Amino acid sequence: MSYIGLSLSIPVQDNIVQTGIIQTPLDVQNGQIGYRTVPLVYPYNILPTDFIIGVTTTILGVRLLNLPKPSPANLGQIYTVKDESGTASATHIIRVTCPGFHINGAINNNITRAYGSRMYYSNGSTKWFVV
Numbered sequence: 001m002s003y004i005g006l007s008l009s010i011p012v013q014d015n016i017v018q019t020g021i022i023q024t025p026l027d028v029q030n031g032q033i034g035y036r037t038v039p040l041v042y043p044y045n046i047l048p049t050d051f052i053i054g055v056t057t058t059i060l061g062v063r064l065l066n067l068p069k070p071s072p073a074n075l076g077q078i079y080t081v082k083d084e085s086g087t088a089s090a091t092h093i094i095r096v097t098c099p100g101f102h103i104n105g106a107i108n109n110n111i112t113r114a115y116g117s118r119m120y121y122s123n124g125s126t127k128w129f130v131v
Helices: none
Strands: 016-018 021-028 032-039 050-055 063-066 078-083 094-097 108-111 117-122 127-130
Touching: 050 063, 078 094, 108 117
Parallel strands: 032 050, 050 078, 063 094
Antiparallel strands: 016 021, 021 032, 078 117, 094 108, 117 127
């Protein structure tokens, strides 16, 4: 995937710290502003303001991320989930789910490769898909 003409700046001094997450503003030109979010507590409910979800914990077991319910408000919304720790594997799973809805026809989607990543988008009504 190519992002021609897209520039990002990550002002580290402007981190926004909320309960259980760290958000760093990403200034994306052409009208979209998103955040890189690092969950500190799992399960983590992905927020409409999230753009990139960086998983940095190395805990053994499943790190659960919940997508919001598909709705007209998030039609075309894209989230990127990235294993930033490099520890995703069969014993350190990053599981993305949306309770009551499907992702690519399944009830969840797992990232099990070191430094793996996935992008998810909503059809705005009933499903999430992997790009």
